[in-house]
Amino acid sequence: MSASVKKVVLAYSGGLDTSVILRWLQESYRCEVVTFTADLGQGEELEPARQKAEMMGVERIFIEDLREEFVRDFVFPMMRANALYEGCYLLGTSIARPLIAKRLVEIAAETGADAVAHGATGKGNDQVRFELSAYALNPRIRVIAPWREWDLNARERLIAYAEERQIPIPRGKHGTPPYSTDANLLHISYEGLALEDPWVEPDEDMFTRTVAPEKAPDEPGYVVVGFEKGDAVSVDGERLSPAALLTRLNAIAGAHGIGRLDLVENRFVGMKSRGVYETPGGTLLLAAHRGIESITLDRGAAHLKDELMPRYAELIYNGFWYAPERLMLQAAIDRSQEDVVGEVRLKLYKGSVQVVGRRSPKSLYSKDYATFEADTVYDQKDAEGFIKLNALRLRIAGLARD
Numbered sequence: 274m275s276a277s278v279k280k281v282v283l284a285y286s287g288g289l290d291t292s293v294i295l296r297w298l299q300e301s302y303r304c305e306v307v308t309f310t311a312d313l314g315q316g317e318e319l320e321p322a323r324q325k326a327e328m329m330g331v332e333r334i335f336i337e338d339l340r341e342e343f344v345r346d347f348v349f350p351m352m353r354a355n356a357l358y359e360g361c362y363l364l365g366t367s368i369a370r371p372l373i374a375k376r377l378v379e380i381a382a383e384t385g386a387d388a389v390a391h392g393a394t395g396k397g398n399d400q401v402r403f404e405l406s407a408y409a410l411n412p413r414i415r416v417i418a419p420w421r422e423w424d425l426n427a428r429e430r431l432i433a434y435a436e437e438r439q440i441p442i443p444r445g446k447h448g449t450p451p452y453s454t455d456a457n458l459l460h461i462s463y464e465g466l467a468l469e470d471p472w473v474e475p476d477e478d479m480f481t482r483t484v485a486p487e488k489a490p491d492e493p494g495y496v497v498v499g500f501e502k503g504d505a506v507s508v509d510g511e512r513l514s515p516a517a518l519l520t521r522l523n524a525i526a527g528a529h530g531i532g533r534l535d536l537v538e539n540r541f542v543g544m545k546s547r548g549v550y551e552t553p554g555g556t557l558l559l560a561a562h563r564g565i566e567s568i569t570l571d572r573g574a575a576h577l578k579d580e581l582m583p584r585y586a587e588l589i590y591n592g593f594w595y596a597p598e599r600l601m602l603q604a605a606i607d608r609s610q611e612d613v614v615g616e617v618r619l620k621l622y623k624g625s626v627q628v629v630g631r632r633s634p635k636s637l638y639s640k641d642y643a644t645f646e647a648d649t650v651y652d653q654k655d656a657e658g659f660i661k662l663n664a665l666r667l668r669i670a671g672l673a674r675d
Contacts, residue, residue: 280305280386281417282377284403287322290392292440293431294419295329298390302417307384309335311373313343314458314516325441335380339372340458344515347372347594348459352558353503353613354578354606355566356586362536363552363559364589365460370399371594374406378414388415395421398541402592409595452479458519460532460552471537471547482523482551486530486624493622495629496525498561500617503610505558522554529621532556541591557619557626564617564628568636574609581605 281298285291285308298306308326310319319336326334347368358364377389389407393399395418404416425431435442452463461482468475477485499507506512508521526532532553540546566575581602588599615633619626641650 278302278304278388278415278417280307280384281388281390282307282309282381282384282386283390284373284377284392285310285322285326286392287319287325289428289431289435289442292325292329292442293425293434294390294392295326295331296438296440297419297423297425297434298417299330301423304388305333306331307333307335307380307386309337309373309377309380311376312336312338312340313369313372314340314520315456315461317456329440333384335376337376339376340516341514343369343372344458344519348519348555349504349515350603350607351589352505352555352562353610354582354585354602355559355563356582356589357559358586358590359536359538361534362538362548362550362590363460363534363555364586365457365550365552365555366399366455366462367402367590367592368459368594369455369457370402370592371406374403375410377403378407378410381411381414388417390417390419393418393420396542396544398590398592401541402594405592406595458516458523459555460550463549464546468547468549475535475549479549480533480551483527483532483553484530486533489528489530489623493620494525494529495618495620496522496557497616497618497630498522498557499615500562500565501614503562503566503607503613505561507616519554519558522557524553526553526557526621526626527551529626530624531621531626533624557621560626560628561617561619562613564619564631565613565615565633567628568631568638569613569615569633570609571637578606578609 281302281304283291283295283298283306285295287310295306295308298304308322308331310322312319323334323336351364351368356364358367380386381389391400391403393403400418400421404418407414407416425434432442452468453465455462463475463479467473497509498505499510504515505518508518513521532551532555534550534552536550537545537547570578585599585602585606588594588596588602593599612635614635615631617628618630620629
């Protein structure tokens with residue numbers, strides 16, 4: 274520890290971990306602590322966090338509604354890339370961290386703080402995401418990660434520490450849940466404890482944003498998503514702000530049991546981890562975006578995007594949102610989206626989503642060329658030379674084997 278820290282900005286939720294961290298920073302570093310609580314659409318009342326911070330002697334408290342910025346500047350750019358980590362994870366936790374880190378660094382500059390602090394553990398990905406983002410935005414900032422410094426490495430020790438110092442411990446109606454969660458407007462995740470055995474199916478009572486698919490309506494539902502320059506702008510013809518649109522899609526998809534994922538993923542820090550996710554609106558956005566791209570993107574651009582996507586998704590997962598390579602890929606992706614405009618109709622039924630309609634004023638689909646009926650624009654005889662030229666190297670290789 275260093276006595277040189279005079280003021281630190283803490284990413285603060287008001288829960289057990291960050292409440293203990295707040296007091297630990299005050300005692301261990303003898304410094305002023307500024308708290309920052311972000312509303313990213315996690316669905317929790319944030320005023321209790323303010324009240325607890327005040328009770329613990331914090332003078333400067335920042336509580337900010339970042340939902341629109343989160344969806345507009347972080348979720349939507351990621352959706353333009355159709356980003357999926359390891360083929361299925363919609364990166365709900367990963368994409369929130371660079372925004373939180375950005376505001377931590379900005380508040381540190383506003384308040385004259387010389388350090389920021391977070392509550393991520395030394396075994397997870399979030400410590401990497403927070404700190405890579407912070408250092409990219411302010412290479413001179415100091416980052417304090419209590420979980421890598423203290424000896425309070427068990428929940429019982431955290432509770433004992435809190436009780437000794439009369440720190441209120443949040444307790445739910447049903448006690449401590451048998452897993453850890455992270456939530457924002459894009460998703461909610463569940464990890465640890467009861468979920469650590471990858472053979473054991475999650476308890477149905479755990480899910481909060483989606484009904485069980487088998488309990489979803491027996492009749493399919495339909496929704497139309499409108500796009501401009503690759504971003505969703507409307508639902509069933511109604512224009513909505515980014516956060517309002519995602520909120521609407523979350524409700525629609527959740528009612529049909531859409532958006533659940535049970536995944537064993539490869540963490541950046543080296544271990545495998547089992548996570549269960551609910552991303553209802555994001556699942557619809559991905560399907561709709563790929564649907565509108567199917568008629569507006571040139572084949573070469575579409576296929577190149579699909580080649581770039583795994584690398585792009587990995588950069589976000591690993592915490593490199595502000596890295597030059599992510600920005601470079603984003604520029605290419607955004608260039609591809611200029612004519613991605615139109616509407617997609619989705620069919621929703623018991624946990625599944627299917628594209629059943631797409632239209633666009635910039636459509637590259639031509640019925641005149643694609644029809645199986647007689648046409649005047651395509652000479653089928655041209656295919657013979659096309660095939661022979663593409664087969665030439667294969668035929669030469671075959672002759673060489675004779």
